[in-house]
Amino acid sequence: MDTQTLDIPIPKNETEDVMNEGSLRPITSHSTKRYENRTLVETFAMEISPGLFTTSQEPEPEYLAPLWSAHVHPEGQLYFFREGPLRVVTEAYLYHVETFETVCGWIARIEHLLADMKILISEDIELFVEFKGQDCAYYFVDHATSAQFWLEKSDTEKLDLPYVASTSQLKIVIEELYWVHVEHFPMHLHALPIQKLEEIIMIFSHGLCDQMTSRVSTFNYSASDCKVFLDLLRGCRDSMNNGHTTWIIARLWSIIDHNKCLTFYGQEHSRLSRNQYVLWDPEQKHRWVSMIMAYSTFNTSERHRARLDDVFVDHMVYVDRWAQLVSDCLKQWKASKSGAFAGLALHIPFLVLNSPWPPLLIVSSALLSSTLGSSILLDHAYEPMESLSATDAMNYLESIQSSIFNFQCTAFAFSLPKALLLWGYLILLVNYLLLVTNYRGSGMAAGVAGLALLVVLVLYGTTSTTFRASWSNGMSLFCRGSNVSSIQIV
Template structure:
């Protein structure tokens, strides 16, 4: 959604000369919607002459100068940006070494400073402005380093700014704090210094996450115990280097991620999400449940297991990367096992090349079932092998794309269950083939005895999963 446009009203007399020199409109944006990672400009590299003694102390190149109070910085990722000190601090990624760009940015800053006065925002050293040129227009936002929040010069709403819906003012504050830390993450190399209190707090948060992940299978913390151990060690190493921009970047990145997770879990709200399998948002139930019942009978309940696992990893349309990796990993393992079982089943048809089958059509059916099980296993394995390492956001987008608004994951669960279901049907038909073969050569009595033995084995196996608790929790047990 395009950002709303701020058409600046006719300014008061003290700003008339500024407005006359400016063209275009101010557009409020957020720190997560800048074009920082969307720049498609190509680099023009060329052969350059290297003079004798270049870059020695006596022959250093003449530096490029900026205006008063302006400084150039390089982000740890390599992005060049510029900052201005003064009553209103300013940062921008516009290339200010270009005189025309520098003049344009300065005019927009002048204009915004006048607007700050018009809306009665007190300018202090804790307020920082970001500007981004967009053709004739200028995108902007401001942050307050004291309150750790992002703000704008006009009334707006979360939809216009491309932000998620919220349940309260306190949750909105978390969203704006996340945007603040993203800003600090993007501009960590100038005069900002994060307090020791913020470092200790984020260290404690990851220590809590480590303990929570180690003692709970349904923790809502977004990182695994192994990841938390690494993060805690990194944060502890930051204590002796708080004046370094790289340290600022580390702390800001982790704070933005924590605030993002807090927004998703409704941290501090009346109804917070306390476990991963807890749904606190309304979601319609799948229609036509009889379809799921029919699928369960046809697939020996395997389609319902896969459906439950998909819904468990997608509660309230949220995805945790480690749970997604577990889901895909276990599915791949099952499909590969089904492929091996199907190959063995096809090999078990070899005796029928020597011994004539009493019922050739039945033999054709079992062969087709094993071939289908093998083929579907290979296709699913090929399609999902690359998806095991998807990020949480990519996995969420994928599940959004395959979830039906009517049937949810009923048919996806059926597709996931096909290799095993076809394999089981293939072995049942193959068993019937062998029983008929035994009846042909050994008589009906032998067949009855074998049938009774098979029935007894099936009965014993079925009793192990007959308990209601087991039926209700088998899908969840496979996910942890």
């Protein structure tokens, strides 16, 4: 159906008639009450007659008016479909006479509106209605164009839809709504076009290849998930007339369209990698705070801040990246906890030998004990979050993101166990050097300190990319200088 008809206003007299007994309002397939039903089921003891459910004695079917049929969604939701000039679906329980009469009354009013507005209805058009009190919520879908539409003008804000950058992106949003409708009501539909199945198979094939060859793929499923989905979709080729197959294809198409909106697919500025900002300015505020935190935590907080920023680009969260972030943090906190136990065990010699400076011993013990406590608390708080969905992870990150400091404070909290551990070991090393000085002299202590410093420099030089880059640049400059000198001598 031509979407230009959406701009036709509802006649004033019809609006007034409808408002007398409730209002007609547009909704989307995302904003229905489908998953909000909190009604309790009443169960009771029922008599079972001999031979019930056998071919010779079928139970009496519940009555439905002509053209109406009942269908059960694969998830178990009962819904009703009316065949006719205007196809209708609803989740209202039509076995109740009062509900059925209300549904028929609103359908008649909507058909009257369509006639007054001279909107032609084809067999590809389907109406959805939902009721709350006297009000009727509705939307139309067009199976020919894979679109959802309404009778009056509206906008994305009123319909609780995301902001868009162009009409072409709005079309993707509308198509996602269509597939959500098909996902909710798949059992009465004819088989989907085989082209839709083949197209989504190729989309997941591309996603699989992209995930396997790129660390910043914008596809929203991992390589292992893509393989599972591809096997599932290829198995659907022989059962296109099955409602379950329709549901599978519709569910995956709605997810693909949603991801297209997030990546600004086909727009002037599309997102080509997960770490690419297209909506918000990634400029970091209050760099001096990050510098102080970085120096006080041996740069641990800066690494956590960078990872939190990376997993929350444009307020978008990929569930595999979030799970990997939490998993790595849990491993680090577990390692810090083990290191704290070992560090506290290294304090045992001081129970036998008198410490030259007891306050330092108290400080190192307090730091390592704090490492142990902070590791346990963080592990307890974040272990359940490893399995969060992308939406839940996004909501959580939005709740902890500061408008002033962004993720700097959170990153500092994440870095505390390791930072406290390193500070604790540093103070413990000073304690041991003072102990060596007390029993073996300052020369031996200086030798031990020099050896410890050498070990730290070697470890830092072999693990720090910044150090190695600076060393390589320095050696290159030295070599170029030597070559110039030798040429001049010749």
